[in-house]
Amino acid sequence: MALQNEDKLEVGYSSLQPKPKKWVLLMLRLLAFFATAAATVVMGLNKETKTLVVATVGTTPIKATLTAKFQHTPAFVFFVIANGLASMHNLVMIMGDLFGQKLDYKGLRLAMIAILDMMTVALISGGASAAAFMAELGKNGNSHARWNSICDKYKTFCDHGGGALIASFAGLILMLIISVMSIIKLLIKPKPDSTTVVP
Amino acid sequence: MIKPKRLLSLLLRFIAFGTTLAAVILMATSHEKGTFFAVSYEAKYTDTPAFKYFVIAYAIVTVYGFLVLFLPPGSPIWRLVLALDLVFIMLLISSISAAMAIAQVGKNGNPRAAWLPVCGQVPKFCNQVTGALVAGFIALITYIILLLYSIYNFLNPLFEKA
Numbered sequence: 356m357a358l359q360n361e362d363k364l365e366v367g368y369s370s371l372q373p374k375p376k377k378w379v380l381l382m383l384r385l386l387a388f389f390a391t392a393a394a395t396v397v398m399g400l401n402k403e404t405k406t407l408v409v410a411t412v413g414t415t416p417i418k419a420t421l422t423a424k425f426q427h428t429p430a431f432v433f434f435v436i437a438n439g440l441a442s443m444h445n446l447v448m449i450m451g452d453l454f455g456q457k458l459d460y461k462g463l464r465l466a467m468i469a470i471l472d473m474m475t476v477a478l479i480s481g482g483a484s485a486a487a488f489m490a491e492l493g494k495n496g497n498s499h500a501r502w503n504s505i506c507d508k509y510k511t512f513c514d515h516g517g518g519a520l521i522a523s524f525a526g527l528i529l530m531l532i533i534s535v536m537s538i539i540k541l542l543i544k545p546k547p548d549s550t551t552v553v554p
Numbered sequence: 555m556i557k558p559k560r561l562l563s564l565l566l567r568f569i570a571f572g573t574t575l576a577a578v579i580l581m582a583t584s585h586e587k588g589t590f591f592a593v594s595y596e597a598k599y600t601d602t603p604a605f606k607y608f609v610i611a612y613a614i615v616t617v618y619g620f621l622v623l624f625l626p627p628g629s630p631i632w633r634l635v636l637a638l639d640l641v642f643i644m645l646l647i648s649s650i651s652a653a654m655a656i657a658q659v660g661k662n663g664n665p666r667a668a669w670l671p672v673c674g675q676v677p678k679f680c681n682q683v684t685g686a687l688v689a690g691f692i693a694l695i696t697y698i699i700l701l702l703y704s705i706y707n708f709l710n711p712l713f714e715k716a
Contacts, residue, residue, distance in 0.1 A: 427666045430655035466709060470702075473640060477647050484648035485655040488604040492656065493667070499601040500660065502669040531644075541709075 380540075381452055383533050388445035390526030391479065395438040398486075398519035401425045403512040423509040430489040431516070437482025438523055441530065444475045465541045472534040479530055483523040490516055559707065560627055566700045571619035573693035578612045580686035581605060581653075588675035597676040604656040605683070611649035612690060615642050615697075636708065639701045646697065650690045657683055 402424050409419045425431040448468065451458065458464065494513060496504035506513040556564075585598040599605040622635055661680060663671035673680040 421666075423666070427664065429658060433651075433655075466705075470705070473701075477644060480644045481647045481651035485651040488607075488652040489655050489659070491603065492659070497602065499595065499597065500669075500672045502659075502667070505667050534640075 377452075380533065380536055381449065383529055383536070384445050384449050384452070387526050387529035387533060388442050388449065390522050390529060391438045391442040391445065394519045394523035394526060395435055395442060397515055397522065398425055398431060398438070399435050401431075401512060401515045401519065403509045405508065423505070423512045425516075428489055430485040434482040434486035434519070434523065437478045438526070441475050441479045441526065444471065445530075448472075465537070469534070469537040469541045472530070472537045476527070476530045476534050479523065479527045483520065483527055486516075486523070487520055490520060563700070563703065564623070566696055566703070567619060567623055570693050570696040570700060571616060571623060573689045573696060574612050574616040574619060577686045577689040577693060578609055578616055580682055580689060581609050581612075584679050584682035584686065586676045586679040588679075597672065597679045599683070602656050604652040608649045608653040608686070608690070611645050612693070615646060615693070618642060632704075636701075636704050639697065639704065643694070643697050643701060646690070646694045650687065650694060653683075653690070654687060657687060 402422060404420060404422045406418045406420050408416045410417045425435065448471075451468075460467065490513070492502065493516075494504055494506045496502050581599050585596055587594060587596045589595075599609060618638065625631060625635065657680075659669060660672045660683075663669050
């Protein structure tokens, strides 16, 4: 009789288990991985070369080749590194979710996932925000400091940078939702199960 | 008698409130007149949207820190404080990252874009902005320590099983 009751309790509990939530989290992580990877790749390959006529000696014009690369700005370098790290994090989490369900360290698996997610959110927000303000400076210039805007000369560079920024912000919002879901998973997981002995 | 845990948390929150207030005040009162190629102009924090964002973000967190200092220990609002801590840490990181990106360009310039560094003409402004950024960094690290401490206290039953 008691065993039957326990069985009923187990079945009732497992039917209440949030099964669709596992797939939702995985899908969100996949989307965030694609967004941050796209931001990394687009900004990492961001380069534009322009040849300008600088002076004319006699009849031959002297051309100068100027390049705009993402490495010229430390903010964009930070952006690429931050988004690269975030996409690595998402990849590792996806692999861990799919293939490593049994991996655990003293029962702290969910806590480690939640803390790492929070760290990644902080990293992406820092990188995206620095790059966004540098891009605004490049687009509008700053009249007080006599800095001219560069977007009218390097239009493709600015367009690609803008696209990478949008992808990164989308990745940031997705990572924020993922982080909240990880924290909720951490907090509502039933800690005492039927096999542990309560002292 | 105040418990040591509560005392430590209160001390950390007070340090965080103090440093955010210092960052806001240092950045908001930074202005200096300088000459730039025989044209005189004044450098203020409102010249760049990044510095304005820094002041606004840190002002919001200062008010929040002030309000949390007066929260009684037993109330259930502490869970909301835990969540808000995370949100405000994200805001702080974003604003200090933006301010540092612009400040770096102001200090070193960007020769490829023909952007000249400004710090040679207005050194006092640059020093004050640097001070504000340092205070902002200390506030950020204090908030991160606070968040980890709150999570550790909240999850203590889970850690005891390990």
